[in-house]
Amino acid sequence: MMFTLTEVASLNDIQPTYRILKPWWDVFMDYLGLVMLMLAIFAMTMQITKDHVACLPCMDDSNEAADTKPPLGPEQNAQKAASSATTGATLATSIPSVTKDLPDEAVQELSTTQQTSLAAEKYANQPQPRGVKTNLDFQQYVFINQICYHVGLPWYSKYFPYLILIHTIVLMVSSNFWFKYPKTSSKIEHFVSILGRCFESPWTTKALSETACEDSEENKQRFTSTSSTPKQVSLEGKVKGTDADPSTPMLGVRFSADKPIAEVPSSMTILDKKDGEQAKALFEKVRKFRAHVEDSDFIYKLYVAQTSVKTVKFILILCYTSAFLLEINFQHFCKPNITQLIGYEIFFCTHNMAFMLKKLLITYVALIVIYGMTCLYSLFWVFRRPLKEYSFEKVREESSFSDIPDVKNDFAFLLHMVDQYDQLYSKRFGVFLSEVSENKLREISLNHEWTFEKLRQLVTRNAQDQQELHLFMLSGLPNAVFDLTDLEVLKLELIPEVKFSAKVSQMTSLQELHLCHCPAKVVQTGFTFLRDHLRCLHVKFTDVAEIPPWVYLLRSLRELNLIGGLNSENNKMIGLESMRDLRHLKTLCLKSNLTKIPTNITDLSPHLIRLVVHNDGTKLLVLNSLKKMTSLIELELHSCELERIPHAIFSLINLQELDLKSNNIRTIEEIISFQHLKRLTCLKLWHNKIITIPSSIGQVKSLESLHLSHNKLESLSPALFLLPKLRHLDVSHNSITVLPPDVGLVHNLQHLAINSNKLEALPKPLFRCTKLKVLCLGNNALTTLPDAVGQLVQLTHLELRGNCLDRLPAHLGNCRLLRRSGLTVEDHLFDALPVEVKESISRETSGL
Numbered sequence: 001m002m003f004t005l006t007e008v009a010s011l012n013d014i015q016p017t018y019r020i021l022k023p024w025w026d027v028f029m030d031y032l033g034l035v036m037l038m039l040a041i042f043a044m045t046m047q048i049t050k051d052h053v054a055c056l057p058c059m060d061d062s063n064e065a066a067d068t069k070p071p072l073g074p075e076q077n078a079q080k081a082a083s084s085a086t087t088g089a090t091l092a093t094s095i096p097s098v099t100k101d102l103p104d105e106a107v108q109e110l111s112t113t114q115q116t117s118l119a120a121e122k123y124a125n126q127p128q129p130r131g132v133k134t135n136l137d138f139q140q141y142v143f144i145n146q147i148c149y150h151v152g153l154p155w156y157s158k159y160f161p162y163l164i165l166i167h168t169i170v171l172m173v174s175s176n177f178w179f180k181y182p183k184t185s186s187k188i189e190h191f192v193s194i195l196g197r198c199f200e201s202p203w204t205t206k207a208l209s210e211t212a213c214e215d216s217e218e219n220k221q222r223f224t225s226t227s228s229t230p231k232q233v234s235l236e237g238k239v240k241g242t243d244a245d246p247s248t249p250m251l252g253v254r255f256s257a258d259k260p261i262a263e264v265p266s267s268m269t270i271l272d273k274k275d276g277e278q279a280k281a282l283f284e285k286v287r288k289f290r291a292h293v294e295d296s297d298f299i300y301k302l303y304v305a306q307t308s309v310k311t312v313k314f315i316l317i318l319c320y321t322s323a324f325l326l327e328i329n330f331q332h333f334c335k336p337n338i339t340q341l342i343g344y345e346i347f348f349c350t351h352n353m354a355f356m357l358k359k360l361l362i363t364y365v366a367l368i369v370i371y372g373m374t375c376l377y378s379l380f381w382v383f384r385r386p387l388k389e390y391s392f393e394k395v396r397e398e399s400s401f402s403d404i405p406d407v408k409n410d411f412a413f414l415l416h417m418v419d420q421y422d423q424l425y426s427k428r429f430g431v432f433l434s435e436v437s438e439n440k441l442r443e444i445s446l447n448h449e450w451t452f453e454k455l456r457q458l459v460t461r462n463a464q465d466q467q468e469l470h471l472f473m474l475s476g477l478p479n480a481v482f483d484l485t486d487l488e489v490l491k492l493e494l495i496p497e498v499k500f501s502a503k504v505s506q507m508t509s510l511q512e513l514h515l516c517h518c519p520a521k522v523v524q525t526g527f528t529f530l531r532d533h534l535r536c537l538h539v540k541f542t543d544v545a546e547i548p549p550w551v552y553l554l555r556s557l558r559e560l561n562l563i564g565g566l567n568s569e570n571n572k573m574i575g576l577e578s579m580r581d582l583r584h585l586k587t588l589c590l591k592s593n594l595t596k597i598p599t600n601i602t603d604l605s606p607h608l609i610r611l612v613v614h615n616d617g618t619k620l621l622v623l624n625s626l627k628k629m630t631s632l633i634e635l636e637l638h639s640c641e642l643e644r645i646p647h648a649i650f651s652l653i654n655l656q657e658l659d660l661k662s663n664n665i666r667t668i669e670e671i672i673s674f675q676h677l678k679r680l681t682c683l684k685l686w687h688n689k690i691i692t693i694p695s696s697i698g699q700v701k702s703l704e705s706l707h708l709s710h711n712k713l714e715s716l717s718p719a720l721f722l723l724p725k726l727r728h729l730d731v732s733h734n735s736i737t738v739l740p741p742d743v744g745l746v747h748n749l750q751h752l753a754i755n756s757n758k759l760e761a762l763p764k765p766l767f768r769c770t771k772l773k774v775l776c777l778g779n780n781a782l783t784t785l786p787d788a789v790g791q792l793v794q795l796t797h798l799e800l801r802g803n804c805l806d807r808l809p810a811h812l813g814n815c816r817l818l819r820r821s822g823l824t825v826e827d828h829l830f831d832a833l834p835v836e837v838k839e840s841i842s843r844e845t846s847g848l
Contacts, residue, residue: 018179018192023420025378029175029310032371036168036364043161043360055148055334057136057344140342148334148349160357164364167317171371174309178302187293191414194285195429203279204428207437208399276445283441286432293410297388300413307378314372321365390415392430401434439497442475450478462489467509471495482506492518505529512536520548532556540564552579559587566592579604586610596622602629610634617641627651633679638662645670650677657682665690672696674703686710686730695719709733709753718742732756732776744768755779755799767791773817778802778824790814799824813837 022030136144149158156163178184198204293299334347390412392404407415418425431437455469455478462468468489469481476495481487482503490507492498493516500522504510513534522530531554541547541564551560560582579585580603588604589612597613597620605628613620613636620640626632626648634657635649642663649658650673658680665688672694674680680700684707691712697703698719705728706720713734720729721742728751736757743749744765752769753776760781767788772795779802789795790811798815800808801824808829812818813836820842823830830838 018188020192020195020421020425021179021188021414021417023378023381023417025374025381026175029371029374030172032367032374033168033172033175036164036367036371037172039360039364039367040161040164040168043164043357053145053149053349055141055144055347055349057144057342058333058346058348136342144334144336144338144342144347145349147336147338148332148347151334151336160361167313171310171313174306174313177306178299181302184299184302187299187410188414190289191293194282194289195418195425197278197282198286198429198432199425201279201282201432202275203282203441204431207401207431207440208428273445273448276441276448279441280445283432283438286429290407290411290433293414294408297409297413299410300387303413304382307375307382311372311375311379314368314375317368318365318372321361321368385416387413387416390426392426392433395427395430398427401431401436403436404430404434407433439476442497443499446474446476447479450474450480452480452483455480455484459484459487466512479503485509488512490514492516492520494518499523500526500530502526508533510534512538514538514540515548516540517542517546519546522548522550527553530554535559537561538563553581555581555583557582557585559589560585561589561591563589563591566590566594583607588612590614592616593618594620596620597625599625601625605629605631608632612636612638613640614638615640623648630654633657635659636661645673647673650674653677653679655680657684659684660688661685662687664688667691667694669694669696672699675699675701678702681705681725682728683707693717693720698722701725704728706730716740721745724748727751729753739763739766741765747771750774752776755802762786764788770794773797775799785809785812787811793817797822797824800829801825805829808833810834810837813840816840819843 179188332349334349335345336342336347339345388409389406390408391406396402396404406412415426415429418429458471459467459469466488467486468491469484469487470491471477471481471493473494476497477492477499479501481490482501483506485506486509487507488509489512490510491514493514495518498515498518498520500520502523502525504522504526505528510533513530513536515538517540527550530550534554534557536559537551537554537557538561539547539551541562544564544566546564547562579600582604585604585608587610588601588608591612591614593616594613595618601611602625608629609631611626611629611632611634615638617639618641620637620642623646626635626646630651630653632652632655635652635655636659637646638659639662642660642665644665645660645668647670649655650670653676655677656679659682661684665685668685668690674683677700680702682705683700683703684705686707687710689712690708691714693708693713693716695717696719697717701724703723704725706723706726707728707730709730709732711734713731713736715738716731716736718740720726721740722745725748726746727748729746729749730751730753732753733756736754736759739754739759739762741763742765743752743763744767746769748771749769750771751774752766752772753774755776755778757780759777760783762777762782762785764786767786768791770791770793772792774797775792775795776797776799778799782800782803782805785800785805785808787809788811789798789809790813792815794817795815796817796819798818805825808825810833812833818841820830823841830841833841
């Protein structure tokens with residue numbers, strides 16, 4: 001059956017599975033092995049058999065001497081004739097004695113034999129024709145050929161085709177052993193599969209084409225630029241290489257901490273959704289394969305071992321093959337030891353294929369030499385280069401994927417092998433090791449999923465009646481966000497890659513931005529917009545490096561919140577020394593674990609009016625820097641493990657509100673020093689361990705609001721009620737048993753919270769505070785509520801739940817502003833009120 005040209009062409013298109021892992025020397029050795037295999041098969045077809053061996057007997061020495069002695073002279077011939085005559089006479093006389101008892105036929109036959117012998121002897125004395133008569137028939141020659149095939153021929157002449165076949169098979173198996181060994185075959189097959197998919201992936205071609213576009217964009221910008229050195233904005237807001245203003249836009253360049261990177265044109269962000277999903281799956285497979293293979297070097301060691309085995313095998317084959325090469329001859333002598341059967345001891349043999357087989361063996365030796373030289377080269381390559389490390393330096397130089405990591409061990413070795421086939425494979429494979437490439441893919445897939453209509457549905461109104469969008473755990477920031485031009489608050493949480501492109505300038509209403517564990521980059525044009533429009537920024541981070549460097553250059557920023565780990569060792573890393581550029585910053589909130597107030601924060605002292613430090617239980621030891629911040633109006637020191645009121649606070653002459661929540665303050669004797677803070681109106685000492693209130697508190701005449709809840713107070717000092725401007729007093733969640741009658745002296749009191757204490761009765765002077773709007777008495781031990789409560793005509797909120805009341809006074813109806821929603825009491829007590837009182841209190845509710 002013949003093959004057609006089409007079938008032969010299709011067979012030629014079939015490529016080996018592991019072709020990309022076979023360098024040229026391995027391929028060359030495979031072809032050499034194939035040639036040696038064909039040579040072995042050809043030699044086997046020509047192998048020496050008993051039919052190819054022909055043997056003739058060698059005459060003994062007497063016969064050889066007779067054949068080679070000189071002709072006899074006349075005298076010698078006469079003597080020989082006489083001897084023959086004597087011999088004939090002897091035979092003649094001996095015949096009667098021998099044959100006297102024999103029949104006549106036997107006697108006649110013996111006489112004929114005797115005559116024949118005499119004639120032969122006579123014939124031998126005459127000149128003989130050329131040639132030797134052996135008196136052997138055909139069957140005897142066949143028998144001799146068979147015996148001498150096994151005895152006379154060397155073993156190498158008979159079996160060397162089989163040896164060539166075995167050696168060739170061993171060499172071919174050892175060349176491909178690392179592909180078939182169970183411990184490596186699955187890894188190699190997986191690698192080849194991944195590599196092939198990465199090579200053929202549409203995303204690979206797209207990513208490399210985008211790189212080419214980026215390079216062309218950079219060249220175009222470089223060509224059209226009027227200066228020879230490109231402008232680059234540093235973290236300090238200065239332009240390097242020029243004296244231009246820092247606000248000079250840099251179109252198409254990302255603003256980052258290292259170097260500017262050209263922005264990908266929007267026209268390149270089109271990718272089929274199916275291709276995108278396949279590319280994301282490839283990124284995951286490459287990540288898992290790298291983690292599984294990079295820690296092992298077994299494949300490398302196995303390849304070195306098999307290469308060494310082939311080299312040793314070559315040396316051994318070459319040595320003994322060369323030694324046996326001379327044994328293949330055309331002529332051989334055979335001593336079969338069958339003289340008693342044949343009559344001859346030595347035979348001279350030859351075989352007609354000896355010449356051809358010797359030429360084949362010489363060809364095989366030549367192929368082995370070439371094979372061995374190739375093995376030596378492969379060993380030289382293996383040990384000359386550090387194959388356990390692979391660097392994508394060239395790929396990083398030729399593309400924008402500067403983050404492609406170097407790989408080690410088996411992963412590196414496999415890539416080195418691939419480079420021998422085609423370096424383009426490694427270049428295209430490197431795309432799937434780059435986080436930049438993966439982030440670009442996520443960005444494209446993200447824009448397919450998060451359209452403008454979908455984002456518009458997620459926009460809500462917050463408590464300040466602002467349009468707010470909260471995006472959580474996305475792979476990136478969708479481009480459609482920048483089309484929400486009316487958005488005022490943007491909250492981004494747990495987004496690994498946030499990029500603000502130039503389109504952010506469309507969001508003219510954006511004033512507040514939240515970055516919660518979101519490292520963010522911004523192009524220069526977008527940075528210029530944020531610098532001039534952003535008013536409030538919240539940054540929550542785990543490591544200081546997550547804080548975007550451009551945060552400290554937002555000169556129009558009014559409020560900055562930094563939430564994360566900023567201990568004393570890392571204070572210099574915060575970049576607070578750069579905050580001097582935040583010329584309009586009014587509020588700074590540090591929720592961290594500081595051990596001291598950073599000294600560089602005083603650069604903000606001329607314009608900072610609110611400072612918040614939430615220290616998460618870390619003890620704040622040094623606060624001397626606060627003395628210089630005389631412009632502060634509000635100061636919050638939460639969870640700082642303070643045991644006393646810091647003396648540095650007494651220098652803040654403009655301070656109006658002080659909050660020392662959740663500390664370990666036990667005594668507040670230093671409160672007398674607050675009398676020098678003429679503007680202090682609000683003092684919050686809640687969630688501490690304060691036992692008593694000193695009488696010196698009466699000296700703080702400007703105090704309007706005092707918070708002492710969640711402490712250990714058992715009584716209230718009468719001096720507390722001598723504060724003429726006090727309007728808000730919160731002493732809830734303490735152990736107070738008696739409310740002093742002096743509470744009636746605070747005529748401006750509007751809010752009194754004394755719930756969750758141990759009060760058993762209320763003093764009548766309390767109801768002289770007719771300006772009270774909020775009265776919290778819940779969770780006490782009150783048994784009655786005086787009728788004088790009706791004097792509180794401005795009361796809007798009354799809390800009574802959790803007491804021992806058996807009824808509510810009917811005078812509660814005189815509180816004209818009190819409604820059911822503002823009355824917190826058990827239902828059965830409210831139902832026990834007179835109908836007109838209930839109607840009066842429920843009037844607004846029923847009206848609604």
